[in-house]
Every structure is written in C-alpha cells, then in structure tokens.
Amino acid sequence: MEQITSINKQLRSFFTEIGDLSFFTIRYFKEVIKPPYELKELLHQCYNMGNRSLLLVGITGFIIGLVLTLQTRPTLMEFGAVSWMPSMVGISIIREIGPIITALVCAGRIGSGIGAELGSMRVTEQIDAMEVSGTNPFKFLVVTRVLAVTLMLPLLVIFGDALALFGSFLVENVKGNVSFTLYFNQVFNSLEFGDIIPATIKTFFFGLAIGIVGCYKGYYSTKGTAGVGKAANSAVVLASLLLFIIDFIAVFVTDIFYDL
Amino acid sequence: MNGNTDISEKEIVLKIKDLHKSFGDNHVLNGFNLVLHQGENLVIMGKSGSGKSVMIKCLVGLMEADSGTISVMKHDITKLDREALDILRADIGFLFQGSALYDSMSVRENLEFPLRRHSKKLKKNTDTESMIIKALENVGLASAIDLMPSELSGGMQRRVALARTLILQPKIILYDEPTSGLDPITAKEIIMLMQSIQKKYNTSALIITHDVDCARVISDRMILLIDGKDYAEGTFKELSASEDPKVKAFFKHES
Numbered sequence: 001m002e003q004i005t006s007i008n009k010q011l012r013s014f015f016t017e018i019g020d021l022s023f024f025t026i027r028y029f030k031e032v033i034k035p036p037y038e039l040k041e042l043l044h045q046c047y048n049m050g051n052r053s054l055l056l057v058g059i060t061g062f063i064i065g066l067v068l069t070l071q072t073r074p075t076l077m078e079f080g081a082v083s084w085m086p087s088m089v090g091i092s093i094i095r096e097i098g099p100i101i102t103a104l105v106c107a108g109r110i111g112s113g114i115g116a117e118l119g120s121m122r123v124t125e126q127i128d129a130m131e132v133s134g135t136n137p138f139k140f141l142v143v144t145r146v147l148a149v150t151l152m153l154p155l156l157v158i159f160g161d162a163l164a165l166f167g168s169f170l171v172e173n174v175k176g177n178v179s180f181t182l183y184f185n186q187v188f189n190s191l192e193f194g195d196i197i198p199a200t201i202k203t204f205f206f207g208l209a210i211g212i213v214g215c216y217k218g219y220y221s222t223k224g225t226a227g228v229g230k231a232a233n234s235a236v237v238l239a240s241l242l243l244f245i246i247d248f249i250a251v252f253v254t255d256i257f258y259d260l
Numbered sequence: 261m262n263g264n265t266d267i268s269e270k271e272i273v274l275k276i277k278d279l280h281k282s283f284g285d286n287h288v289l290n291g292f293n294l295v296l297h298q299g300e301n302l303v304i305m306g307k308s309g310s311g312k313s314v315m316i317k318c319l320v321g322l323m324e325a326d327s328g329t330i331s332v333m334k335h336d337i338t339k340l341d342r343e344a345l346d347i348l349r350a351d352i353g354f355l356f357q358g359s360a361l362y363d364s365m366s367v368r369e370n371l372e373f374p375l376r377r378h379s380k381k382l383k384k385n386t387d388t389e390s391m392i393i394k395a396l397e398n399v400g401l402a403s404a405i406d407l408m409p410s411e412l413s414g415g416m417q418r419r420v421a422l423a424r425t426l427i428l429q430p431k432i433i434l435y436d437e438p439t440s441g442l443d444p445i446t447a448k449e450i451i452m453l454m455q456s457i458q459k460k461y462n463t464s465a466l467i468i469t470h471d472v473d474c475a476r477v478i479s480d481r482m483i484l485l486i487d488g489k490d491y492a493e494g495t496f497k498e499l500s501a502s503e504d505p506k507v508k509a510f511f512k513h514e515s
Binding site: 117120121124125126128129130131132133134135136 | 317346347354357358361362377
C-alpha cells in the first residue's frame with residue numbers, strides 16, 4: 001500500500017513537472033514575439049554562451065574526431081576499406097555525433113549555468129526586484145537566454161564538427177599520408193543536403209530544449225542555496241534526457257522523408 | 261488606539277481591506293487591514309512567519325491575495341492588468357530585505373535598470389547619468405558608481421538598493437526589514453538615511469521590521485500583525501505601554 005502511494009506521488013509529480021514545463025514553453029513562445037525586444041541583453045547572452053563555449057566545444061570535437069578515426073581505422077583496414085574513412089567519419093560526425101556531443105557539452109556548461117544563475121537570482125529576490133521595477137523578468141531573463149542558446153548552438157555544432165573533421169584528418173594524414181585536399185574532398189563528396197539540413201535543424205531544437213529546461217529549473221528554484229544546486233543539477237539531467245528524445249524524433253522524421 | 265492626528269487627516273495613499281492569503285491549510289493573512297497616509301511612516305511589526313513579507317508582496321503584485329482589496333493611490337491593484345500595474349509600480353519603491361542588487365551588473369547599471377522601463381516618467385532631455393549620480397549622492401555613495409555589488413559591504417549594498425529605489429522618486433516606499441543583517445551602527449545609519457529621504461521627498465513609507473529601535477525612531481504609527489490580523493495599532497509610545505500580553509511580548513526586551 002505504501003509503495004502504491006509512493007508510486008502515485010512520483011507519477012503525479014512527474015506529470016505536474018511535464019505540465020509546468022509545457023506552460024513555461026508556451027509562455028516563452030508568446031513572449032518571444034511580443035515587444036519590447038531586449039536586443040542588448042540578447043547579444044550579451046549570445047556572446048556569453050557562444051564565445052565562452054568555443055574552447056570546450058572545440059576541444060571536445062577535436063578529440064572525438066581523433067578517437068573515432070583511431071578506433072575505426074583497424075576495422076576498416078581489415079576489410080580493405082580504409083579509403084572510406086573520410087566519408088564514414090564525415091557522415092557520422094555531421095549527421096549525429098557532432099550535434100549530440102556538442103549539445104550534451106552545452107547542456108552541461110550552458111544549461112547548468114542558466115539554472116544556477118536564475119536560481120540564485122530567485123532566492124536572492126533579484127527576480128522580484130526586476131518585477132517591481134516594472135521590467136518583465138521572464139522577457140529579460142528567460143526569453144533572451146533561450147533565444148541565445150537556440151541561435152548559438154547550431155554555430156557551436158558547426159564549429160565542433162569542423163574541429164572533429166580536422167582531428168580525423170590529422171590521424172589520416174599521419175597514419176595514411178592522406179592530404180588535406182583529398183581528405184576534405186572525400187568528406188564533402190559523400191555528404192548531401194539531406195545530411196546537413198536535418199542535422200542543422202535539429203540543433204535549433206537542441207538549443208531550445210537546453211535553454212527552456214535551464215531557465216525553467218532556475219526560474220522556479222526554491223529552498224535557498226540548496227535549491228540553486230538542485231536547479232543546476234536537474235537542468236543538466238532533464239536537458240540531456242530531452243536531447244536524446246529530440247534526437248530520436250528528428251532521426252525518425254528524417255527517415256520518413258528519406259523514404260518519400 | 262489612534263496615532264498622530266495631523267497625519268491621519270492627510271490623503272490616504274494606500275489602503276488594505278480584509279486581506280486573506282493562505283498556503284494550503286496555513287492561513288497566513290486572515291483579514292488584515294491597513295491605511296497609510298501621505299507623508300506617514302507606518303511600521304508593521306510581527307513575529308517571523310507572521311505574514312509581513314507576504315502582505316508586502318501582495319501589495320506590489322508579487323503575490324496574489326486570496327481575497328480582500330488593496331488600493332494604492334486610488335487604484336485597486338488586484339484589478340489592474342500587467343501594463344497598468346507596471347506603470348503604478350513606478351510610484352512604489354521597494355527595498356528588499358537582502359538588497360536584491362543585480363549581481364551581474366555594476367552599481368551604475370543597477371540604477372539605470374528601473375529608468376529604461378519607466379522612460380515615460382522622465383522629463384524630456386533628462387540626463388540619466390546625472391540622475392544616477394544624484395541618487396547615489398543621496399545615500400553617500402557616489403564614489404561606488406563603477407563597483408560591482410560583490411565589492412560592496414552589506415551596509416553599502418543596502419544604501420545602493422535604497423538609491424535604486426529612489427531613482428524614480430516614488431511616492432510610497434516599502435521597506436522589508438531594512439536593518440536586518442546589519443551591525444547596530446550601520447543599522448542606525450540606514451535609519452537616519454530613511455528619515456532624511458522622507459523629509460526630503462515627503463514620501464510615505466511602510467516599514468516591516470523586527471527591530472524595536474528602528475520602530476521607535478522612525479514610526480509615526482505602528483501596527484502589530486498577530487494571527488494574520490492587524491491586532492493592535494497606535495504610536496510606539498502607546499503600544500509599548502500596552503498591558504495586552506501579546507503586545508507586551510514585542511516590547512519586553514525594551515523595558
């Protein structure tokens with residue numbers, strides 16, 4: 001009986017969270033189109049999120065490219081298919097590994113940052129202070145951050161992809177003496193718009209999910225400083241989970257279009 | 261018990277009638293009433309958790325009351341839409357308990373922030389820089405204009421928050437525990453600052469505090485918030501002389 005009550009409570013809390021998150025998202029879409037537009041704050045957030053994530057995304061992408069090539073090479077050599085390496089690495093990085101790894105890195109860096117920042121603003125009454133000064137804190141804090149991460153993530157993914165391919169090229173150059181031109185010619189010859197466009201579109205949704213979840217967790221943070229930590233932590237967990245769900249849906253939808 | 265008769269004849273700028281607010285089974289405000297006159301300093305005292313902060317948040321629309329009316333300068337704030345409420349908020353200053361300075365912004369940006377939203381209230385060709393400097397001079401902190409809040413002491417943060425509250429020259433100022441967390445000397449400085457502001461701008465003030473010294477110095481009239489109601493009302497002298505045990509409990513350390 002106690003177990004049933006506990007499951008009941010957890011289910012109710014789960015569905016309440018889903019409902020609240022949905023209302024938060026709807027409110028975001030309503031507020032994003034309504035003036036006044038906080039352009040200065042948007043640019044500031046774009047700089048914060050984009051520029052300050054470059055190093056982390058770059059290093060991660062570069063290492064992923066290196067490792068992927070190093071680990072795949074022996075298997076391809078066994079089948080005498082090592083010349084397919086640039087095509088294989090290019091397609092897997094552009095279509096899947098680049099976007100999802102970059103998004104996960106950003107969920108950790110940007111999502112937790114937003115959750116902690118808004119959470120501490122909530123518990124120190126800074127959000128209330130904004131409200132009483134006549135500024136809509138949702139518009140100033142939430143809309144700008146969500147929009148910034150939605151716009152910046154695709155650019156970060158392109159940057160991460162480029163460095164991953166460069167890392168892969170370095171391995172191929174050292175181990176197989178493949179030139180820069182040959183490597184990248186093979187990569188781009190194997191890619192189609194059908195690979196690049198869906199992969200780019202889904203990164204906007206990844207950015208939206210990271211921004212919405214980070215802001216939602218921080219904006220409604222409670223219970224003092226412990227609540228701030230919890231907001232940052234749960235922002236990363238929930239955003240990461242959502243990224244995989246969005247990725248699955250994106251791949252599924254793309255697959256339908258391919259069949260057509 | 262009625263306080264200063266001169267003040268009670270002045271225009272009513274704020275009126276709360278039969279305010280109720282509950283959180284589940286916890287009835288925090290249970291028919292609270294209050295009247296604030298022009299130029300008056302009204303102190304609300306109550307124990308921790310008695311609903312003082314809830315009442316002040318209902319007053320500026322940060323929380324929604326369950327029932328009752330809140331009239332601020334003849335506007336019933338429970339019936340205002342967001343736009344109208346924001347315009348009215350320019351006439352209500354709010355000093356938060358923990359100062360609530362925006363910690364990612366400098367002191368200058370903190371003071372600029374309310375001005376960007378209420379630009380209509382400013383006269384044409386108003387120089388915002390001089391407004392900011394003037395507001396900081398009022399609290400004796402003009403030199404801190406380019407500092408970040410983290411570089412300021414608790415007392416300085418409270419002064420900057422007061423300058424931010426004053427920059428739009430509100431008609432009513434709400435103080436939520438203005439001296440909490442400050443040492444006695446800094447607390448005294450803040451009280452003196454509040455008095456000088458009241459004299460200079462003839463503002464009305466609603467002050468929530470536990471600090472009996474603060475109440476004694478600054479109050480024209482006091483209300484004791486007990487059991488969610490305006491249990492007792494009067495001047496500091498009248499209330500401190502009361503024989504009611506619940507009222508006496510607030511002043512026992514004084515005697």
